[in-house]
Amino acid sequence: MKDKIVTADEAIGLIRDGDAVCCSGFVGIGTPDELLIALERRFTSAGMPRDLTLVFAAAPGDGKGQGLNRIALPGLVKRAIGGHWSLVPKLARMATDDLIEAYNLPLGVMSHLYRDIAAHRAGTLTQVGMGTFVDPRHGGGKINACTLEDLVSTIEIDGKTWLFYKVFPLNVALIRGTTADPEGNITMEREALVLDAQAAAMAAHNSNGLVIAQVETIVASGTLDPRAVVVPGILVDRVVLARSGAQPQTYGTVYNPAFSAQTKVAVGTMKTPALDERKVIARRCAFELPLGGVINLGIGVPEVVGAVAGEERLLSHLTLTAEPGVIGGMPQGGLDFGAAINVDALLHQNQQFDFYDGGGLDLACLGMAEVDRCGNVNVSRFGPRLAGAGGFINISQNARCVVFAGTFTAGGLELRVEGGRLKIVTEGTKKKFVESVEQITFNGSLAAERGQPVLYVTERCVFRRVPEGLELTEIAPGIDLERDVLAHMDFAPIVRNVRSMDPRIFLPQILNLSTILFERQLRSRLSYDAERNTLFVNFEGIGIRSTDDVESVRRVMEALCESIGHQVSLIVNYDGCRLDDSIADAYFAMARQLQSRHYSSATRFTTSAFMRMKLSAALSDRGSESQIFKTHTEATAFVASRREAAVRQSIADNAGIGGSRSRTTHE
Missing domain, CATH: 3.30.750 (Transcription Regulator spoIIAA)
Incomplete structure (x- = not known):
């Protein structure tokens, strides 16, 4: 049993050419960088292992070249299957340049695949991804032309079409925890998230593979609270002790006890966002917040919705969640994204997507980069730039109501809010409302068929997906319909009864939104x-x-x-x-x-x-x-x-x- 505790180089030395290696991590949370550094070191010095398949749910990386970016090396990687790609830009560039086989599957599906691999099921059967670029009728999640194998297919059951994501063996799982004993039992008391460490370890173990865990501390046998053990020792083959200070809690924070729920912090002192276009959009979105509801807020403009809710004293009436497993509290942003303070509960990531996929979200507020006349949204692919879907497809497709938030145009847009009116100083050079999106990450027509309420909120106007298409329903005070809206769209929306956006949104005082x-x-x-x-x-x-x-x-x-x-x-x-x-x-x-x-x-x-x-x-x-x-x-x-x-x-x-x-x- 004591042989389980080894150096990083000794553990990584067990990886073979052609292995399928899955890696935990959500940005920097749970990312085993010490193991990835050792893998990079072995390949650059010895030229092996070669032709690995990298498997990841969220994007374990960035913070400038960290995480999987360390091992995005020609010859080392042959194939990559991932849920989110924007934080692994070096690996994404290899994919878009046709240097490796590559797939982008929904983050929640990736999480569920770990469980299905562990259980030796044939695959994951779900509606998630229908009508998007993941649907095999629209590309099957393949990122480039050199990717040929079909991982997604359609199946008819009782007259209903389902997507079937087939499983594949995992030879190695690289995971991270806080404390281990000589038997390999792993706890996560200082981690901000538990992610899919347990499911990934079980998947590799049940594939006759290898599980390597990076930890901060090693303690004596029999001293761990069994209820605190997240990954049992029967699943773990090797344990690596990280160097002192080499395992920060996130890429943005060395350690914050509030992120690991060891302390509570006051949130009444949250910074009040300035009244700019982002706050205008966030305020209009906040009018859709269901009191008593469960909500997911995406990154970007939707993050400001949380700040507006705090300013308006709405947080006690809402339950905010984040896709890696956070229930309640206040999700964080930037390089701390994924962590949260004052959480009510912390689920495994795959459990969170069980909740999301089953309709547990009352509202999702997400970003939008491109929207077309059908209400389709693209946030995943823009020419050579690969962002990936992440949890967007699971969340947007299954929330009871979805609100997309973003500026009306991009590229140099400059606006002013003054006197309760919106003024466009410099128009953006890039249209976001286009005839056809480059890639469908959200299918507006499918949402309309299902009766899902969908809103598209910008600083100057609001659209709603109706059965006939995209309807313009609101316009901001100070905005001219023809000059400032219709002239900057590649298609004509439905225009029937356009009303003014609530004028209080454009004034500096509190909205009294709770009332x-x-x-x-x-x-x-x-x-x-x-x-x-x-x-x-x-x-x-x-x-x-x-x-x-x-x-x-x-x-x-x-x-x-x-x-x-x-x-x-x-x-x-x-x-x-x-x-x-x-x-x-x-x-x-x-x-x-x-x-x-x-x-x-x-x-x-x-x-x-x-x-x-x-x-x-x-x-x-x-x-x-x-x-x-x-x-x-x-x-x-x-x-x-x-x-x-x-x-x-x-x-x-x-x-x-x-x-x-x-x-x-x-x-």
């Missing part, structure tokens, strides 16, 4: 049945956390009740409603006031015994008629029985046989 979104959400949760004179309110999963929220509830409820003009029977669903204790008294006082003025009866239900107790104590008194039930069925049955009783009483009264009031009338 705007909260009240919009409330209005969408009210339903009035005039025939039964019943108002149904759905507070399921909603958060009422401040006195401003209480006032919003009062304002929205009172406006609707006054428009009805008479008292109504109220039914409220409180299942999963989060009511902060600090404002509970104010909320219930408001609810009692509304009840006395606008409701002939009030029926509330929730499966939470604690909430039923709170509601009963606060709202049931001698002066009001309020009923608390456990389920919707019980609540509606009670209201129906009361209504039927009232009808019977009315019939009896009209017949003069119903009771004291009829007798009094006759008397």
